[in-house]
Structures are given as C-alpha cells and as structure tokens.
Amino acid sequence: MIVSEILIIGGGPAGLSAARELKAEGAESVTIIERESDAGGIPRHSDHTGYGLRDLKRVMSGPSYARTLVERAQSSGVVIRTGAMVTGWSGPMSAEITSARGREVITPDAIILATGARERPRAARRIPGDRPTGVMTTGQLQNLVHLKHQAVGTRAVVVGAELVSWSAVLTLREVGCATVAMTTQFDQPESYAAMAIPGRLALRVPIARRTRVIRVIGRERVEGVEIEQITTGRRRIVECDTVIFTGDWIPDYELAQSNGLEMDPGSRGPIVDTGLRTSREGIFAAGNLLHPVDTADVASLDGVHAARALMRWLAGEPAPGTAARVVADAPFTWVSPGLVRTGDVAPARDRVLLWSSEYRAFPKIVVRQGARVLSRRTLPWPVSPGRVFRLPWSMLEPARGTEDIRISLV
C-alpha cells in the first residue's frame, strides 16, 4: 500500500468513481470534499432513466445511479465529506476548506479536480428584458422539483433542444407544466435521436428551430418571451409563465483557474493530457470540468482513468515527455484532452472529445501534425451541436513530438 493522502474535489460521478478506483488500486487515504449536503452530483436530481450504461453496464435512473456510485465509493473505504467546500488555495497543493467543523487547510499528496459543470444562466447568455420570477436553469428546476417537491408554472418555454432540455421537459411534465415551445438556434435539434424522436412523439413539443430568445417579458412573474427566427428575422411573443434555460454548459472552472492551472479558452476548463494531468504536477482533473458536458457515465470513467494515472505517478513512474497541443478548427469550439505526450497512455475510453457549433451527418475528419496528415476518415456518427463528438484515439495516435496536432472538419 502506498502511504498517501489524496483529495478529490467534487463528489459527482467523476469524483466518486475516481475515489473508488484509487482505493481499489491500494491508495491509503482518499477523501472527497463535496459542498452539497449529499454526494452524487447532478444525477441526484435528474429523475429519469439512461444512467449507468457505460460504467455500471446497466441502465438506471439518475438518483439510483448517484446512490449506487456513493455506496460503491463508501464500501471501498473512501471518506466522503459532504457540506464541505473548497473555497480557495493557501498554496499550490493546499486546499482551504469550510464546513460546519470550521476552517481547515489540507495539503494532500495529490488532488483530483472533479467539480463538474453548470448551465449558463440567462444573465451569462446576455438576454435582456424584465427580471421576473419563473426564469431558471434545468439544474434549478430539477432541484426544486425532485429534491424540494415544489411546483413551477403551467406553461413553459424551454430554451435549447439538447439532451438536458428534454430532461427539463420531462421534469416540467411531472409537475403539470406544459412545454409550449422549445427553441434551438440550430437547424437540427441537438439531442440524441434515441431521446429526441420518442420525446417528440410522446411529448408533442413544438420546436422552433434557428430561433433565439430576444427578451423575457413580465414584471413580477414571467408573462412571455420574445423569440426571433434567425433566418427570416421574424419575431413573435410566446406566452408562458416559466422559462427554462437549458444546456450551454460551462465548467465550474474557478478553483482550477485560481490555482494557476493552464486553462483552455475553448471549454474554459483546465488543459489536461491523455493521463488527465493538469499543468501542475500532482493535480489531475476528470469529468465535465474538462468536457462540458458529456454523459455521467463518461465522467465516471474519466474518474477511473485519472485515478490510474495518479496511482502510477505516486508509484514513481517517470512523467511522460514533452507535449504537443491538440487544437481543433471551427466549427469545433473545444477539444479534450488538449495535450498529447509521445509515449503516454491513450485517453479515457480511447476517445478524444470535441464540441461543435454546426451539424454534419457524416463528418469527414482530418488530423494533421504540421504538414503531416496523421489520419483522414469519414465517420458514421454525426457532429452535432449540443452533444460531445467522440473521435477514435487511433486518429491521433501516430502523433510524435511537440508540434501542434490539428483536427479539422472538411
């Protein structure tokens, strides 16, 4: 057993699975610091099925999935401290923690950042208008409905049409709130066909495509939103008493940034290599902090991947060599991991993850390093806004040296 103390910041799927893996690989002391009163992360309040496929090999609801991950971590000997928050750093490896116990500074041997992601709220999307009650993100909605058993309104407009947006529609329906419109700025609804098609059939939600929200209307309670068809410029007001801003994810990146880690301007998360190492030795990162957002099971498997790299590092395995940056051309907005080191491990699940602002049914991808073409392939799955695009690692694997690796959609 390696004598060590490992701190994991964030008790969602990535943090919980990382912790369990660390214990399984023989780490002595693994502590998760979770600021919520319960660990489990976002699946706790996503009360629909579809969780657990890739990591647990069975499908279950969000809350069951969250409970299962917590139980697995606990039974492996992980210490989960809930109601405790890392509020800052008193040194590069020294986390300041506030909890009902008081103030503490913990300086562990290694850290995994697994702080997850949040949806951009209305203000960050710079949508003007009135500021009435009834405007919220999916996260707030599902906290209200599933954890606090509160009702919302009766007529909702859901902004966004990606996976989480349909999750919002389901939650709204559960509390008797009809979704009168979904808006997406894209031509194609972003979410998975498996979810969107039955969703559209069963839920009968009208989707306004290539549409943006112009303003929110209503002094006390929401009375409506003004929307604009982007192509025609035509504007109209949709009456509603609730507006849910969904998706448009941004990582909870502030702790990573305030630690001084090198950050990716595209995703706003920290830059990592294929071993999920950040720019500071001893600090690793996993989950949707890096790729806002992929599904919970992918975040969970990230955690396992980071844990293994961390254990190899603790065991004294020499750090891999210098790195090449991975960059992705528009319409890709970010790529993760952002660094590839010659001779390093493959990334989690042998996939490179990207985010796109455009749709392509059969994307042709070219990967170059300098003048050299590493690979060129037409992939049978789409590039689609609002969901992660997964590129096989084999397309980047031939890369050597430090010259930038460039991924392009042609």
Place this chain on the structure above:
Amino acid sequence: MTYDVAIIGGGVVGCAVARELAGFDLRIVLIEARGDVGDATSKANTAILHTGFDAVPGSLESTMVARGYELLSEYAKATGIPVERTGALLVAWDPDQLAALPKLRDKAEKNGYSKCEIVDADEVYRRVPALGPGALGGLTVPDESIICPWTTPLAYATEAKSRGVEFRLNCFVESIDVGPDTTTLHTRSGDITARWVINAAGLGGDVIDRMLGYDRFTIVPRRGELFVVDKLTRPMANTIVLPVPTEKGKGVLISPTIFGNVMLGPTSENLVDRTDTSTSEEGFAFLLEKGAALMPTLIDQEVTASYAGLRASTEHSDFVVDIDAKQRYLLLGGIRSTGLTASMALGEHSRELLAEAGMDLTARTDLPPPPQMPNIGEAFPRPYQRADLIASDPEFGQIVCFCERVSRGEIRDALASPIPPCDLDGLRRRTRALMGRCQGFFCAAEIDEMMRVGGDDRE
C-alpha cells in the same frame, strides 16, 4: 393617532432622514410603496461613494455630496457598511477629453477637493494595464470609493427602527389632504395623519409634490443598464475607471464592485414608464461595444448579472430641496445617483431646515447604539472564512450559496433581522445569496426552501 412626521419614501434618502429625525423626541412613520426599503432607485446604481469632485460648484448637490461623503464614511465604519477606497481614474480617449482634464481639476478645487492629479498615458496604463489601446492621459481622484448600495439604506432603516420609527411597507399614497394642523395621507392601506410630511418619494417625488399643490418639477426616469462581470476579472479593475464628461455626453464607467466583481455601465436613456427596469437589446449592444473598446479582455469573460436602474432626473440641474413651513411640508426631490453619497447630509440638512421652520427638536438621550450590519463586502472577512465564528455557530460553516459563499447562518440571521427581506431579491441584497455566477443553478431551491420555512429548517 397623529404622527409628528410622515416620511414618504423608503429609499436611501428617506431612510437617512428617518434615522436622523428619530434622534429627537418625535413620532415618525416611514411610508414605502414597495415591500422593502431601498428597493427602487437605491438598489440599482453605480454604488460609488463620491467625493463630489465633478459636481456643479456652489450647488446644493456639491455641498451635500461633500458633507455626505464625510458622514457616510464615518457611519460605515461604525456600522459595518462595506466601503473600499479604490480611487478613480478619469481616462481621456481623444484630444477634447484630454483638454478637458485641467478644467475638471479646477472644478474639483472649487468643490473643495484638491487631490486630483493629471497623469500621462503611461501612468494610466501602469494603473490599469487591462485598458484598451488609445488612452491619452487621465485625472486621478484618490478618494472616490465604492460602497454597498444595499447595506446603506438597510443600516439607516435598521437604526431608525431601533429608535422607534414605524415602517409601513407596501403602503401606496393615493392622495393627500392638508389641514390646518395636520396632513392626512390617504393610502391603499388606510389613512395616516401627521403634522409634517417629508417627500422623499424618488421616482414618484413630483407626483407627491403635485398632491401637495405644487407644480415645480417633473421626474424623467433615466434608465441606466449595467453588466456585472465574473469575479475572476476583478484584478483587471482595481480602481474606478471613469469617462471624461464632455459636450458629446457621458461615456460608461468600469468599476470594481464591493462584492468583488467588475461593473460596466451605465447606459443613459430617458423613459416614460417609471416602473420599467427592464434591460434592452440596444443597451446590451451599446455596453458590449463600449466595453470592447475600454477593456477588451473584460468583455470576453462571463457576465454574471445585468440590471437596469432608473435615476430620478428632473429639468433642474440641482437637487430640488424646499421647505414650506405653512403647509409643514419638506421636499427632497430630484435626488439622482449622488443621493447615496449625499444621503446622511440630506438627513442633517432636513433636520436644520425643519428646526428653522419651527419644529420642536428635543434630542433624545436614550438612543440605542448603532446597528452592526453584516459586512457583505468581498474585501472584508466573510463568515465562511472565520474559524472563530464557525466555532461559536457551525451554521456559519455551512455554505449554501456556493458562488458567493453565503452560509446558512447568514441567511437565517437575515430572515430574523429587524427589517427582514420580503422576497428572494431582498435576501440577495442582505446576504449576496443567489447573486453569483450560477444564478441559482445549485442553490436556488435550497434557499427558496429556507425562505419558505423561515430559515429554521434543519435536516
């Protein structure tokens, strides 16, 4: 029952006057149309404690701002209102603006403020490296400060209440009858009779003034829209960056906020509707354009909040303050954004005017000590950072609002305070809860529950 004084308006000015007069043997009622104090113009402004360097010399505003700066600086220390002396830098972006700087310095001197200095472009960039290209020079105002615009009226109101002032919230004045000895205010929640009436009704000041038989000013609600940018940008703006006022109008400012963010704004647009605090497409486009030129790296960052405030501007260039002894009526009208700084001076000035008009002012000797307000400024130790406080009460260690690090103990105390919030927005102004970058993604449901059960929920 007849009050000695009825103050109409529970903004920063009305609350300051109430606190001041409550130091004397008077029965005072404060009437506010909204559900909370400081809930209109007072809550949405640029939150600057002004030296008054650029006021019109010789104006009442100039006198009140200079005196108010002194009084409020002291009061803030005594009560825990957060103030940071960040200083300000007026930046000239064209030759006209550069040429205007010496005149502004002279004007500051006429206003009794002699610490302004003209600096060159290098010095401007040394002070604010994040500024966009093109600055030609600047003028420093070392004592301009930032202040919490929410704690200030709340501190006045809290002290006024402890001194016995009655607060009538959600009380809308519909008409007024002036009698020989008393005046009756007919409100939607019944009549209120008082010997003296003080009009501190802000955006409704001219309407109340007309109810009392005058026609001397008209309020034009002037909308100002602002962006509040993520706390990670705060190092970009450690001082208030002011535009140079010229004939072509005022530009926008960039200012650190007392909560550790950076603010960009305001726009300036005359409206008709005195209740329209919506933000607009045009306003946002203007701010983004101005922001991109002033500080390009700022506007690339995440916007945490946007809001709009309405200033009570009038056709007069100065505050409209007048006393009518016969009618026992004092008007404090047309108090614009400098009203926050001037508030305590306006309280003092009101007391002097009332004394001259024959009000019997007997100082009380049994006054309670000033209130200790929760200091919600980012530059001051917050409860979540204080081991001593958490040891004595673990609820201060339970962070509920993660972005702003607001603890369960603070929310509980705000809900139990002498002037409790009436809604989530009021709770936000007292504790910072929900005003952070996630805007409630994580915590709104929890805080909403605390509000519903009165903060006593313990799992």
